[in-house]
Amino acid sequence: MLDERKASILRAVVEEYIQTAQPVGSGHIASAPGVQVSSATVRNEMAALETEGFLAQPHTSAGRIPTEKGYRYFVDALTQPSLDRNASQQVRAFFDQAHGEIEQMLADTTRLLTGLTDYAAVVVGSPHEVATVRSVQLVSLAPSTVLFVAVLGNGAIEKRTIELAADVDEDVLAQAGRAVLGHVSGAPLSAAAAVPPAPDAPVEEVLAAVRSAVASGGHDEIDHVYVNGTSRMAASFEAVETVRSVLTILEQQLVVVTLLRDVVDRGLNVAIGSETGMQPLADCALVVAPYTVDGEQVGTVGVLGPTRMNYPQALAAVAVVGQRLGNRLSEG
Incomplete structure (x- = not known):
């Protein structure tokens, strides 16, 4: 556990880096809400956070960036995030109008999630063969x-x-x-x-x-996977090889299903970097939530983005959309 001052400085660094994607200096953090200490104190505390593995310094003269451990502390310290009014209205309007075949609804749900978060969205529905x-x-x-x-x-x-x-x-x-x-x-x-x-x-x-x-109906024996927003991933990373690796994974249906199921089975709603269990996703974070129909878990919704994703927004969007999707499908 970090003391209150270190925690507030770490939170400020993560929030600033999420917004700018640039290493964060002590001068900027000294005036951040909830910090209010001298630049010298911030420098000392940031050095201590680096020693403890929460921050890293990419260049000698540069500021610092969060590590995977730093992001994990930030996520675990979040209170229950909520969608802003405009996003909540988008979700409500979408599910008020969502009708028709489930396949189309799940595909449309990925577009909703991508629009809310600006990340790649994935919705997994259970195979019809195992649905009752x-x-x-x-x-x-x-x-x-x-x-x-x-x-x-x-x-x-x-x-x-x-x-x-x-x-x-x-x-x-x-x-x-x-x-x-x-x-x-x-x-x-x-x-x-x-x-x-x-x-x-x-x-x-x-x-x-x-x-x-x-x-003779030819039932499906694999989960149905719907992906949207892959082009948003390309804009999230500077390294072309990283983009190529991530897009390759998103194109493999079985890999996506296994990835989401593994994260949910471990009781996580956020997997950061190595926590995904996949080396090509070392610079990514995955936010997931299962959705239920009549009390039975039938699928998963999630968003995949860079580790510097806006976690409060992504967590709120995935949680609300997952709940509303389950409710809508339960209504029939």
Whole structure:
């Protein structure tokens, strides 16, 4: 733990470096809010912070910059950050208007996060194969054509158009729908391929068609990943090689899923530099939050930026968007 003066000086250095990306000198920090001590005292305290590993001096004559340890102390000392009024209105307006297929909503959510933070945004949705079924409907499109609709626990909607050998009436469809729902409610959609036979021949004909349609549906077995704002990353780093490495990682869906899941599983909402577990992200920070639907964690939202990211803003944006996304998907 740092004493109050060292903590206030470190906080001032981090905040200034986040804004300017330039090494911070003692003269500037001496007049920062919450510091109010002489430049000589600041120099001594900054030297001590460097010795303790919270700050680094890139050049002999330059000011100092935060280290990974310094950023971690800064983040851990933050009180619960909140979005400003304008950003809160953006989030509210977005989710008030968000409708339609879950895939489009998740893609649009990444654009919202990028707009709020100016960093690359990632949203991961669970694979439909592991999502449980909330409701099922069989809708007549024509006398012998039926639309099978399943609403999943992750907010996704699965549809299959089924062609029957004979015309079918609404009562038979209703019976078949109840039989399917009774078997798959709370289970993965794939369970519909094993709905028990019905004694009534017309109902069984519909159930057989449902089993076949679901079995041949080609379910996803990997998480759905949506990324936006990669061009913002290029503007965040001076080293071309760093940009190339980061963009390469963002293009690898499985790597992104594994990265976010690992950070969440470790109980972190911020991973800084080496904490990401990936050497190419040594100069990056990742802010993540899981989102839940009906109390079940189904995915993750996050932003990836430089280690000198605006942590209060990023934490607030990710937390609020994750909560609102889960609420919106729970509403159906």
